[in-house]
Amino acid sequence: MATNSCPVVVARDYCYDKEVQLQLKGEWLFHCGGFTIKDVDGNDVFQVKNHVYSQELFNMEGQKVAEISRKKMAMRITYHIYSGPEMTERCATLNLRHTGLHKKAHVYVYQAPFASRDDPTNIDNMEPDIIIKAKTVNNCPTISEVIIVNEKTGEEYAEISKERAREVLGETSDKTYLLTVKSGVDVAFMVMCAVFFNIAVKL
Numbered sequence: 001m002a003t004n005s006c007p008v009v010v011a012r013d014y015c016y017d018k019e020v021q022l023q024l025k026g027e028w029l030f031h032c033g034g035f036t037i038k039d040v041d042g043n044d045v046f047q048v049k050n051h052v053y054s055q056e057l058f059n060m061e062g063q064k065v066a067e068i069s070r071k072k073m074a075m076r077i078t079y080h081i082y083s084g085p086e087m088t089e090r091c092a093t094l095n096l097r098h099t100g101l102h103k104k105a106h107v108y109v110y111q112a113p114f115a116s117r118d119d120p121t122n123i124d125n126m127e128p129d130i131i132i133k134a135k136t137v138n139n140c141p142t143i144s145e146v147i148i149v150n151e152k153t154g155e156e157y158a159e160i161s162k163e164r165a166r167e168v169l170g171e172t173s174d175k176t177y178l179l180t181v182k183s184g185v186d187v188a189f190m191v192m193c194a195v196f197f198n199i200a201v202k203l
Contacts, residue, residue: 006150006157007129009091010066010083010188020187021168022046024160024177024194037191040168040178046191055195057188065188068094068196077200081192094132094193096200107132107197109148130157132197144177148193157182158190160197 008015022045023038034049046065047058054069067087071078077096083089097106108128131151146160158181165171165178181190 006155006182006185006189008186008189009081010186010192012186014065014186014188015184016187017183019183020181022179022181022187022191023165023169024179024198025171025173025175037179046188048191048195055192055199057192057195066091066192068192079196079199081189092189092192094196094200095128107193107200109193127152130193132193146197148190157185158193160194 021040023040025038034047034055036044037046037048039045044060047060049056049058053072054067056067057065059065064087065083067082068079069082071080071093074095079094080090081092081094083091093110095108095110097108109130109132110128128151130148132146132148134146144162147156148158148160149156158179160177160179162174162177164180165176168178169176179190179194181187
């Protein structure tokens with residue numbers, strides 16, 4: 001499997017040696033029971049099952065890949081990603097930092113060691129590992145174009161784009177997005193990041 005500086009959160013099985021593009025189509029988060037994520041050729045890749053405070057990610061063999069669930073007692077919208085055989089391994093925390101008229105949004109993504117739990121004296125772990133943020137188009141942030149990036153190094157791991165959906169899929173719907181994941185990046189992790197961003201700012 002390919003490697004990349006983006007951390008493997010869910011499983012290295014979902015890191016590929018080529019760019020991966022997935023459709024986020026229609027009212028993709030807000031289907032009551034869930035929705036299917038397809039590739040650009042229309043093949044089913046993942047199934048997301050919705051619950052009140054959580055979403056589960058399955059591969060097309062029916063195996064549960066990851067789960068994202070809301071932290072109920074939190075000042076900001078916060079979700080944890082879990083993986084492992086029993087879905088008890090907390091592998092990332094996603095936190096919505098701020099929005100402004102739905103034009104600007106930052107999601108901070110943290111990995112272990114987690115601030116205030118694993119080492120409360122180490123302030124370095126309060127800095128996010130990854131940021132999910134709206135891109136600036138014509139000097140204006142827009143949530144129709146989103147990047148998942150290492151803010152310190154500038155390395156981009158994935159993007160969520162309405163414009164790319166139009167270019168690649170020929171889509172004209174305002175409710176279709178294309179998730180493009182760079183080579184070597186954990187695709188399942190990026191899918192869960194996209195799901196959270198949709199939850200947080202209602203793309």
